[in-house]
Amino acid sequence: MRILEGRDVTKYFGGLAAVSHVDFHVDQGEILGLIGPNGAGKTTLFNLISAALPLGSGEIRFKGQKLNGLKPHQICKMGIARTFQQTKVFADMPVLQNVLVGAFFGKTRRVSGADAAKEASQALELVGLSAMSATPTRDLTLVNQKRTELARALATKPELLLLDELMAGLNPTEVSEAMELVKEIRDRGVTIFMVEHVMKAIMGISGRIVVLHHGEKIAEGTCSEISCNKQVIDIYLGEEAHAGG
Amino acid sequence: MDIATFISRFIPRKLWVPGFLLVLLIVLATLPSYAGSNRILFLSATTLMYIALAVSWAMFSGTTGYMSLAVAAFFGIGIYTTAILRPLVPLGVVFTAAGIVSFLIALLVGLVTLRLKGIYFAIFTFGLVVLIGQLAVYYDIHVLGVKGHPVAPTTYPIMYYCMLGLAVATVLVVYLIRRSRLGLALLSIGGNEEAAAHMGVNTTMVKVLSFAISAIFMGIAGAIFGARQSFIDPGATFSVGYSFSPVLMAVFGGMGQLYGPVIGAAIFSLLDYWLSGRFPNYYALIFGVILVLVILYMPGGLVGLMPKLRNGLGGVIAKLRKGNGAGQHANT
Amino acid sequence: MIEALPGVLINGCLVGGVLALIALALNIQYGVGRVFNIAHGEFIMLGAFITYTVYVGYGAVAGGIDPLISLAISGPLLFIVGFVLYRTLFTSLRTRAPSPAAFEGNSLLAAFGLIFVIQNVAILIWTGRTRAYNWEYDFPVPFAGTVFRFSQIIAFALAIVIGIVFYIFVNRTRLGKAIRAAAQDPATAGLMGININMVLALCFGFGALLAGIAGSLLSMYSSISEVMGLGYAIGAIIVMVLGGLGSIPGSFIGGFIIGIIGSIVTYVEPALVVPAYYALFLILLLVRPQGLLGK
Numbered sequence: 001m002r003i004l005e006g007r008d009v010t011k012y013f014g015g016l017a018a019v020s021h022v023d024f025h026v027d028q029g030e031i032l033g034l035i036g037p038n039g040a041g042k043t044t045l046f047n048l049i050s051a052a053l054p055l056g057s058g059e060i061r062f063k064g065q066k067l068n069g070l071k072p073h074q075i076c077k078m079g080i081a082r083t084f085q086q087t088k089v090f091a092d093m094p095v096l097q098n099v100l101v102g103a104f105f106g107k108t109r110r111v112s113g114a115d116a117a118k119e120a121s122q123a124l125e126l127v128g129l130s131a132m133s134a135t136p137t138r139d140l141t142l143v144n145q146k147r148t149e150l151a152r153a154l155a156t157k158p159e160l161l162l163l164d165e166l167m168a169g170l171n172p173t174e175v176s177e178a179m180e181l182v183k184e185i186r187d188r189g190v191t192i193f194m195v196e197h198v199m200k201a202i203m204g205i206s207g208r209i210v211v212l213h214h215g216e217k218i219a220e221g222t223c224s225e226i227s228c229n230k231q232v233i234d235i236y237l238g239e240e241a242h243a244g245g
Numbered sequence: 246m247d248i249a250t251f252i253s254r255f256i257p258r259k260l261w262v263p264g265f266l267l268v269l270l271i272v273l274a275t276l277p278s279y280a281g282s283n284r285i286l287f288l289s290a291t292t293l294m295y296i297a298l299a300v301s302w303a304m305f306s307g308t309t310g311y312m313s314l315a316v317a318a319f320f321g322i323g324i325y326t327t328a329i330l331r332p333l334v335p336l337g338v339v340f341t342a343a344g345i346v347s348f349l350i351a352l353l354v355g356l357v358t359l360r361l362k363g364i365y366f367a368i369f370t371f372g373l374v375v376l377i378g379q380l381a382v383y384y385d386i387h388v389l390g391v392k393g394h395p396v397a398p399t400t401y402p403i404m405y406y407c408m409l410g411l412a413v414a415t416v417l418v419v420y421l422i423r424r425s426r427l428g429l430a431l432l433s434i435g436g437n438e439e440a441a442a443h444m445g446v447n448t449t450m451v452k453v454l455s456f457a458i459s460a461i462f463m464g465i466a467g468a469i470f471g472a473r474q475s476f477i478d479p480g481a482t483f484s485v486g487y488s489f490s491p492v493l494m495a496v497f498g499g500m501g502q503l504y505g506p507v508i509g510a511a512i513f514s515l516l517d518y519w520l521s522g523r524f525p526n527y528y529a530l531i532f533g534v535i536l537v538l539v540i541l542y543m544p545g546g547l548v549g550l551m552p553k554l555r556n557g558l559g560g561v562i563a564k565l566r567k568g569n570g571a572g573q574h575a576n577t
Numbered sequence: 578m579i580e581a582l583p584g585v586l587i588n589g590c591l592v593g594g595v596l597a598l599i600a601l602a603l604n605i606q607y608g609v610g611r612v613f614n615i616a617h618g619e620f621i622m623l624g625a626f627i628t629y630t631v632y633v634g635y636g637a638v639a640g641g642i643d644p645l646i647s648l649a650i651s652g653p654l655l656f657i658v659g660f661v662l663y664r665t666l667f668t669s670l671r672t673r674a675p676s677p678a679a680f681e682g683n684s685l686l687a688a689f690g691l692i693f694v695i696q697n698v699a700i701l702i703w704t705g706r707t708r709a710y711n712w713e714y715d716f717p718v719p720f721a722g723t724v725f726r727f728s729q730i731i732a733f734a735l736a737i738v739i740g741i742v743f744y745i746f747v748n749r750t751r752l753g754k755a756i757r758a759a760a761q762d763p764a765t766a767g768l769m770g771i772n773i774n775m776v777l778a779l780c781f782g783f784g785a786l787l788a789g790i791a792g793s794l795l796s797m798y799s800s801i802s803e804v805m806g807l808g809y810a811i812g813a814i815i816v817m818v819l820g821g822l823g824s825i826p827g828s829f830i831g832g833f834i835i836g837i838i839g840s841i842v843t844y845v846e847p848a849l850v851v852p853a854y855y856a857l858f859l860i861l862l863l864v865r866p867q868g869l870l871g872k
Contacts, residue, residue: 050443091437536687537694
């Protein structure tokens with residue numbers, strides 16, 4: 001089942017096409033990777049899905065329902081959550097409170113305090129931050145702030161999770177841990193759509209990959225297909241790449 | 246053994262804050278009987294009024310970061326409501342009407358401006374006091390055909406009790422909001438509005454609702470204040486100064502805690518009373534300078550200095566807070 | 578009433594020219610320095626009072642300096658005030674602020690506090706009485722059924738000239754280009770070797786200079802008081818929103834439109850000028866918040 005489908009998705013900034021006539025789909029239960037050089041339009045595409053930006057033209061459907069014109073909070077309640085390229089944690093709140101925001105507001109039904117607290121601690125446990133739940137988020141390291149943001153998104157109980165460069169700034173050990181975590185999240189029933197530059201990570205866990213360049217989709221396929229794709233390789237010559245599984 | 250442990254032998258820690266507040270409330274409620282001079286009553290009532298204004302301003306602007314410069318507008322609406330309705334209906338109705346009118350106008354302002362970036366909200370509220378003031382003057386002169394409203398002022402004790410009730414109600418409501426989902430939503434908007442929206446918070450509705458609620462208390466404060474006047478002239482009623490003082494008090498006291506604006510209001514209300522008598526030409530200037538200095542050097546206000554005070558007072562305050570802090574989410 | 582229309586329109590243009598200058602100044606401070614200087618009106622007031630003081634004389638200052646010449650005094654004085662304020666207060670706020678949103682909020686509150694500081698200093702100096710003077714070279718100019726004053730025409734002409742000079746400066750000179758770079762992307766501009774702090778402070782000072790000049794010009798045909806600033810600040814705000822926040826050509830066009838609207842409303846019902854402005858404000862925010870030429 002295609003949980004997310006985009007047809008002819010286009011967005012212009014002034015005269016420049018940030019995203020240009022992109023067709024894509026995410027199958028339920030998969031991990032779909034989105035790669036491309038800087039400026040290719042990956043984060044813009046995420047912003048269009050999550051309604052951080054209004055759609056220029058085309059349509060995006062989630063479980064068959066059109067997302068055009070909806071606001072971010074409505075899209076979250078439908079079941080799509082995301083993290084951000086530059087972490088947007090609530091810096092003055094302790095970690096637990098960050099996650100509680102997701103737990104309380106991320107669903108359509110009203111959540112009791114006890115349930116929200118339970119879901120929040122479960123999310124924190126999954127990402128490995130239980131010990132830090134009372135720490136003010138601004139005092140955390142980058143990797144822990146990313147974990148907080150991830151737990152907060154998970155607390156909204158999404159069916160689809162958009163991860164925007166989760167691994168950026170992480171050392172190799174942290175990258176491996178993150179990869180395991182993403183797989184674990186998928187195994188618990190959450191579909192994953194992730195933007196990544198760290199090739200080892202994205203090739204390692206994605207089922208399929210979509211490649212954007214200058215706002216256009218130039219390739220789509222399995223990891224091995226993409227890593228053999230001449231056009232993709234050409235684009236990444238000169239970029240820091242660890243292609244190949 | 247230190248002081249805190251000693252006292253806790255007689256009164257359990259959990260009851261310290263509620264007990265203190267209860268005693269305070271009793272002291273304030275019986276004030277007219279042991280210190281009932283008009284001057285003291287007026288000063289106390291004014292302090293309570295500023296507490297209500299500062300706390301309600303901080304409830305929205307302190308949490309979301311959207312700076313409302315319109316306190317004077319709603320305060321003035323309250324005064325003007327008293328001017329129009331006082332001769333016609335009892336005080337209770339006047340105050341309710343003032344609250345409702347302020348709520349509705351704040352709702353309108355919020356719906357128009359809070360969908361947009363914060364700067365639009367701020368500059369719209371900036372001129373609001375002048376706008377509503379001019380409308381009130383126009384209404385007086387061209388519709389009612391009067392030049393100001395003579396009102397039968399209430400007694401000082403009545404004004405005092407009304408302000409006390411308002412201050413208590415304001416602090417109580419804001420306390421409950423802070424602990425509620427609405428309070429969490431407000432903090433999340435102040436933390437990162439885009440992230441809050443993506444976590445399911447309907448940011449526009451939360452902002453509009455909270456702003457409108459905060460205006461209720463400002464309107465009622467104005468209505469009570471107006472009830473003590475003998476003559477209300479809309480030209481003088483709508484004065485930017487009433488937007489300035491609550492902001493100064495809340496920022497100085499510190500907006501991270503509920504009691505920050507309360508302390509700020511108490512301090513500056515007394516300071517205002519003391520200075521305006523002795524340095525009438527300078528105190529407004531001093532207050533302006535203080536606001537600028539506080540924003541520069543003490544952005545967390547007095548409350549923000551607490552950690553340093555904590556060390557200085559030998560840990561008593563820390564123990565007070567730790568004993569009371571179990572089971573709450575830490576930012577209240 | 579139709580006979581009065583041309584006069585009203587011309588009056589609106591004359592007023593609009595000065596309003597455009599005021600909004601231009603505010604736009605420089607906001608567009609580049611990212612400080613929405615709601616104390617802008619107070620700089621206008623200071624300019625007006627400086628000109629009054631050196632022309633009519635006050636306290637220790639003997640009068641006699643023509644208002645047009647006093648521009649050379651009020652302008653630089655206000656420039657210094659603005660420059661110093663930015664280098665001390667706002668730069669500090671900018672470096673200490675945890676986020677751009679916090680800086681915007683804090684600088685707004687700081688400017689709010691400044692209003693009261695400047696206003697009260699002025700009241701202390703000039704004792705809080707509304708004042709006015711008659712410029713010795715002023716004379717009535719009857720035209721299109723209305724009588725204008727020469728001073729109004731001079732003020733208008735100067736405002737236009739300054740606007741044009743400024744436009745050329747920003748678009749053609751190196752410093753102007755540095756300013757535009759700093760406005761667009763402070764971080765990158767800093768990396769390219771532009772001293773950001775200096776540029777921003779210069780811009781803020783320049784905005785204060787223009788405000789002071791506007792105030793000096795205004796004093797030639799309007800009465801002045803220490804509390805006159807608020808009204809002009811509100812007018813400037815609406816001009817900016819109409820023209821588009823941060824758009825300099827926008828504030829010029831907006832200035833004329835608001836001037837004309839204000840003139841028409843003043844003719845019909847002077848007490849409703851601010852409500853008319855706010856009605857327009859409301860409509861703008863509902864329909865097109867980015868204004869005419871905003872992004």
